[in-house]
Amino acid sequence: MSRSLSIYGTRRALTPILIVMVGFLTICPVAMLLLGSFSEGLGAFGTFTLEKYIKSYTDPELIDIIVNTLVFIVGSALVATSLALFLAYLNTRSNIPFKFLFQIISIVPMMIPHILFAVSWALLLNPSNGLINLLLKQMFNLEHSPFNIYSLPGMILVEGLLDLPVAYLIIAPAMASFDISLEESSKVCGSSNLRTLRKITLPILRPAILASITLVAIRSLESFAVPSALGMPGRVYLLSTHIYRIIATGFSADYGKAAAVGMSALAASITLIVLYRHLTSEREKYVTISSRGYRPALIDLHGWKVPLFIIVALLCFTLIVLPVLVLLYTSFVPYSMVPSFKAFGMMSLKHWLSILKDPVSLLSLKNSLFLGIVGATLGVILTFFVSYTIVKVRTPASGILESLSFLSFSFPGIVIGVGFMWFFVRTPLYATLGSLLIGYIATYLPYGIRPLTSAFVQIHRDLEESSRVCGGGMFYTLRRIVVPLLIPGIVSAWILMASMFVRELSVSVVLSRPGNEVLAVQILRFAEDGLWGKLSALGILMILASTTLVVLASIVGTRLTKLRGEREGV
């Protein structure tokens, strides 16, 4: 009921300034995309024409592309959600051993860049020289490769695995929190475990399952790594790669047509987000969270224990170990060959040396590190003030800010990129790192806001107000009370943004020009040219770079947390 007062000049000015900044970041690309879609081209901006819409929507290929996209997003949503259900059930409800593996499955895969994960599957299962295909051909004297990852099912499998952690993080808490007595009463009535699962557990979890399906669908709609690394070689085009094809291949890039197609990708993503919001707000009605603190009796798996555990361990292996292993192996062998004594004998540092001598690869490494460090720092500063305003100021204006800052959530990166392209081409920022910096922060703003708002919510208003009454001004209070209490939130927002930025692909494929190449785009180029060895070496460097940033940030975070406990100046 009571609002914090916002009389002070600085504090009063803060909200409008932030609204302008966040508004620019989120509205600008969308508005430019809309304007651009009605324009002749980047050079002839502002002259109204429907030509681009007519051209792109009468394209006979578009029907196939839309069908492909639908199959892809629905397929990967189902794969990820059913795997997540399986894992969450085993973890929360059964006596399966080594439960820490589930913790790893839910977090670690997020640290492997999607483009590398996709490429590592191409290295294993591509039809011409995929390692597993080669191996099977050798073993069974086959003429043709048995698997082709460059296909819709292959893409669905890989995207499903990539989005598994997201689905798991939605399903597992819901599974863990619902009232076990609902199940127990079913068993008392004489149902078996399986029947209880089918008739009681799954229906109660329906909202969580639907939310997970929708969220994974959103993620795969905006996904660019899998469609580009696995779809394009097999000529399976989705909306995102279709847009990419319009601007990046052929003789002349048609940004007007890209914008016109982008409008439907945007519309699809907004529809899905609205659906997701609706589902998550409905959720509380269904999930019955029990406040009683006892753990439910675990279901004994008996003979199934070992086989099920092997499946989980295998999943863990394919999600985390395999991609890195494949990349490492490929970076040392001269060309794709099945691991053998011969292969190990031929290993060399050839690809590594060529990468370290390649000026473009080194530049992309430098650029990505710069974008990661500077971008995440600027991003955290901005999201810090935005979160502060959203949580602590709570005026109608801060409500506007909140809606604005979550607007960009899951807009497909390539669409945001095209929108910004229309803007940057008119500014000196075109083809600079600055344009990438702005594009990144705009696209990933919600990733910083989420950890920071939840950290702010935990700081009781009284903690700040008592400092004010004690004589501390607004900035003194921020420095001595708010920031120290927020360090864990700030660090996790920084880590999240930095690792997103180091691996960023979908915004970059549009905005990156010669001179401001970034790692993921360079890796995509290598993939397009089939330079697997160089790609793998650069990929390993990318993983190292992003891991180093994460580790450094965590160390700084722990240091600061310790320091803040010590007395100031005494």
Place this chain on the structure above:
Amino acid sequence: MEIQIKDLNKNYFSEGKTITALSNVNLTIPPNKIFTLLGPSGCGKTTLLRCIVGLEMPDSGEIRIGEEIVWSKDREIFIPPERRGLSMVFQTYAIWPHMDVFDNVAFPLQVRNEPKEEIRKKVEKTLRFVQLEGFENRPATKLSGGQQQRVALARALAPEPKVILFDEPLSNLDAKLREETRKELRSFLSKLKITAVYVTHDRIEALSLSDTIAVMKDGRIMEIGTPKEIYFDSEQQFVVDFVGRTNLIEGTIVSIENDGPRIKTPIGEMACQKQMAPPIGSPVMVSVRPEFITVKIEKEEKGRNTFRGKVESLVFIGEAYEGEMRVGETRLITKIAPTFNLKEGDEVALQIDPKGCTLIRQ
């Protein structure tokens, strides 16, 4: 320091509705006394406190602390909380979890950039005063509720303010600790020359702690007085009801004698001492607190203001029985010593002290 509040108004807008938090509040808080704002939740007492300290801005009016105007709508003056030089103890204590006890208490002194040696001395002195010496290096998260409460008090006292504000500081303590802390607080505050403004909804806290009580309702000050005046002499039904249990009996004035009016009520004629009364024939409401009704096992009515009744119910509440007596159709709540031998259905005589009968303004 004296605090003067003139014509203070404050409205909130929430979901399209206007909620009046303060309505024309005029108040003078005397210096160096304990002044309590008492009222049910939502009566505006916390809003008033927050306006005084500067965490909330009124819509109109003026607030003066000592000689200084800290808020005035007409003169466009607003002094932010950090420059008002007040201290406040929050309901949640607001102990900063990332600091130890020393830093929490030293904070207001550090803000003022006092020399370190000075700060150390003052913190030490204050901690001794609240009986927390030796706790300096204890992390704030490793304190019990009662200790946190003292740290909050120490932090408020450390800068030696002229005014200290309390926002329901005892409501998070359990019943026994609350009682002890209340007594302690009273003795701490009476040792210091300090103006204390205390907000609570707990009548016992207000009655036992305060020099002056202001009872609030719906954003208005209903009545101001000493605890005894508020408890015994209030003529307002809301105040009488809020500060303690009471019996309300409707009646009509039949005569006015030298020692007070006589009132015709459903239980018989009652004598009421000490009051200025409305003219004969006016309808009135008589309030009698349970402790002014003496229960006797006598069949015959004797003396003035004695009525025959029956024990309707008896509830043992520890230090006493709470007895409901029926006189005709009227039920009266009484307090009976636990040793008194009574059972439900017994015939009793109820003697009402004329000094305990108050007329409610209607």
